[in-house]
Amino acid sequence: MSEILELVRQTPLLQLSMQQAINRALGEILEDDDRALIFGEDVGVLGGVFRVTDGLQQRFGANRVFDTPLAESGILGTAIGLAMAGFHPIPEVQFDGFAYPAVNQIITQLARMNYRSRGRLPMPVTLRVPSFGGIRAPEHHGESLESLFAHVPGLKVVSPSNPQQAYHLLKKAASMPDPVIFMEPKARYWNKGEVDLAVEDTSSLEGSVIARSGKHATLIAWGAMVSRCLQVAELAAEDGIELEVLDLRWLKPIDEAGLAASVSRTRRAIVVHEGPHTAGLGAEVAALVSQSCFDSLRAPVERVTGFDVPYPSGDLEDEYIPNIDRILFGVQRVLEYRRG
Amino acid sequence: MAEISFPLPDLGEGLLEATVLEWLVAVGDQVERNQPFVEVETTKSSVELPSPIAGIVLTLHGDPGDVVLVDAPLITFTVADDSAGIVGTVPQEAAPKRRVRLSAVLDED
Structure with missing residues (x-):
């Protein structure tokens, strides 16, 4: 040994x-x-x-x-x-x-x-x-x-x-x-x-991984959006907000337990993906989080995604793929949400 | 640095070979994507071939007058390891920029 x-x-x-x-x-x-x-x-x-x-x-x-x-x-x-x-x-x-x-x-x-x-x-x-x-x-x-x-x-x-x-x-x-x-x-x-x-x-290759720990909200992403979310978390820290970044990795099956463990601690979730909004995987993630963390959630799960249009040509790519500001806006929306 | 070779494509339908007429680039030249790099003659026509990638010419496989077989190496480039694939470009890593600031009123319960 x-x-x-x-x-x-x-x-x-x-x-x-x-x-x-x-x-x-x-x-x-x-x-x-x-x-x-x-x-x-x-x-x-x-x-x-x-x-x-x-x-x-x-x-x-x-x-x-x-x-x-x-x-x-x-x-x-x-x-x-x-x-x-x-x-x-x-x-x-x-x-x-x-x-x-x-x-x-x-x-x-x-x-x-x-x-x-x-x-x-x-x-x-x-x-x-x-x-x-x-x-x-x-x-x-x-x-x-x-x-x-x-x-x-x-x-x-x-x-x-x-x-x-x-x-x-x-x-x-x-x-x-x-x-x-x-x-x-x-x-x-x-x-x-x-x-x-x-x-x-x-077993460490199954399920999701926490790419960065934080306590105020969880950014959920996969693929190239993980590194962007890590950049967002770095910037949010300048504002005193500690974001957790959960790298989902497996998109089928989705790691429900990993999602629940993170969001039940942070109580806020933003899912970020490049694909179009409607019926994107973010909807599935939001549903799973809502079901497992309903009692602890402080805000509805936010989705920051591509738009419901065909993937655009190169010049418009930066407007289509979630950028740092769009993700920060999503974070702001869950942070300032108050039950009415 | 990596080496990438390109074979002579079939320039017609079922052609077997082509004759090198003139190299439009020399060993050591930096070639851009789509830049014509050779003129070849087939039994049907003579044609300039565009480069499928950007790179530095390492080897020209044949002299003017030589016959090159379809699928045999025609030209070899050296390319940087971080050069793009045949389609698209390498994303530029810029320092993250933001306009949005977070202002949160966090409940601590």
């Missing part, structure tokens, strides 16, 4: 971008699991449009890391067939907006094959989707699909907020017997952070 602890202590902390952390995790998954396969548009020869699969085809060969035609429905159909045959596919849909042509395969086959076959055909598929906005890309490259996928029984949905989580959550997702939609916040691909490669207690 002490030898193991010594090994853990010797495991170096690396400074990696999220893109590099995911690349490293994918390489280790392919190394450890002969049945793992990576495929998608440009993931092989090119190494991915964001270089996330860089070098993997050279290392593992074109039988395990391969390019597909530009046909997302086919990518997912291939993944489903391979999973039926005992493989562990890790397909990539190059951009969130390209997932729409694959939605039929995802919802009508991938999500329910295990159920339909009474457990004889589990679908250990990890679908990587570079997600959300923030990089000034054209249409179909900045969508937030979490509420769409979270609504589908049979799918799990997760979104990391930093390199450390991206590395560990991807390995965790790939080890699960169920289909997992892995939403990579592409706006955070280039931000470096400390990554501890040591094997964590796997």
Whole structure:
């Protein structure tokens, strides 16, 4: 036991971008699991449009890391067939907006094959989707699909907020017997952070995490909005307001207990997401918080979200994605709410 | 720094190769995205190819007059590790700016 602890202590902390952390995790998954396969548009020869699969085809060969035609429905159909045959596919849909042509395969086959076959055909598929906005890309490259996928029984949905989580959550997702939609916040691909490669207690990869502790209100976010909420918390501290930031991480299933534990202490909650307001995942979070914390809440749960419009082109992105001031306004609304 | 190679694409329908007519860039040049970098001739036409990324030219795979096969390497760039993907730009990290100040009357019960 002490030898193991010594090994853990010797495991170096690396400074990696999220893109590099995911690349490293994918390489280790392919190394450890002969049945793992990576495929998608440009993931092989090119190494991915964001270089996330860089070098993997050279290392593992074109039988395990391969390019597909530009046909997302086919990518997912291939993944489903391979999973039926005992493989562990890790397909990539190059951009969130390209997932729409694959939605039929995802919802009508991938999500329910295990159920339909009474457990004889589990679908250990990890679908990587570079997600959300923030990089000034054209249409179909900045969508937030979490509420769409979270609504589908049979799918799990997760979104990391930093390199450390991206590395560990991807390995965790790939080890699960169920289909997992892995939403990579592409706006955070280039931000470096400390990554501890040591094997964590796997239960620490479940549920939400507190990214910053505070006592006056809880900001609930995921993906790229977590770092923005941390900035907001820093600014709020200048005004004497201590905000807690809860990184939800798993968007299906949602960590109800973690939400309840935080908000029952802070008694105020603001949920922040990039996706449109109506029927966004914030509505689900607000309902869960209202149910579990009804007696302690000092104000209705506030939602600071994208607008009910198609995701705009790059020039308007900063107006669409919740910015610091819009989040601060949301905080102000819950702080000054008085029961009437 | 990372190296990225691009193969010769199929410039028609089912073409197998193209002949390099003229390189429009030299090794060491900084090339912008969509900047034409080579003129090639196929059995159908001659055409200038735009660069899919911004980067510094590391290798030109072939001299004028050489035949390059479709899917064989055509040009290799070196790009910075934090350079954008083929689509979009790297978000600029600016110091957080605010206009809204919080003024709370907190009940302490």
